[in-house]
Amino acid sequence: MPELPDVEQFRRYFNATALHQRIRRIHVPAPSLLVDTSPQGLGHALKGRTFVAAERHGKYLFAKLDSGKWLVLHFGMSGALHYSKAGTRPKYTQLPIEFENGFELYYTAPRKLGRIALTESPRQWIDDRNLGQDALAIGEKAFVERAAQRRGSIKSWLMDQHSLAGIGNIYSDEILFQCRLHPQTPVGDLDDADIRGLYRALRRVLATAIERRAEPERLPDSYLLPHRHDGGRCPRCDTALEHTDTAGRTAWFCPRCQS
DNA sequence: AGGTATGTTAATTG
């Protein structure tokens, strides 16, 4: 689930629930999710502190503490956040954060593919990992420039977090469907109008998904995603959708509209 | 029981 629109949901949820309450304690059942820290190190950084704001870059969520340090959360393929009364810990909770108000914020990750870390600043984390600009923050000019230095398929470009942060398999399929480009089209084959069309589709798709709270069922029926499954048909021309392996993932597309 | 899965990263190959 968690691509840019999903993590943006988490950011808003975090800001609406978890700010300004003192942290009583935390627990780390699976230390393998920790990056460059330990359960003790994390506990030391969080205990007695409050969160003051949450920010997002690509698929990463950064939660600022009143100490100035930041908690970093990545949701992998299946992570989520839940805030509720203490003692209602959901299954697959990998980080419960208990507050003094009797509520807890639960970070869940059923497949343990997420990441938990601490950083001095989001900027430092982003630079250390060489992440690209956030997909919704990049301007058209920079987007066009990025395209010019890129070879290979358009889908792998959109999903490359070092080039552009936030887009994954699901939303890259939708963006390419919206601007009628086949996922395996080489970036070098696109002209300026194609690239600008791609940029506009990217912004529109991500903004729409955020508006719909990143719930796939709420997306317009004219979108690919509600039909992206075996037996699904193109909402535009009713052709049977096909899929192909690209960039190590399954890319769904309409063979008639996207050529 | 086996195949697939919305993510990232390292190793391998061209």
Add this chain to the structure above:
DNA sequence: GCAATTAACATACC
């Protein structure tokens, strides 16, 4: 150095 491909990670779900 790039890009594509594959495997690995750990586990749920169909």
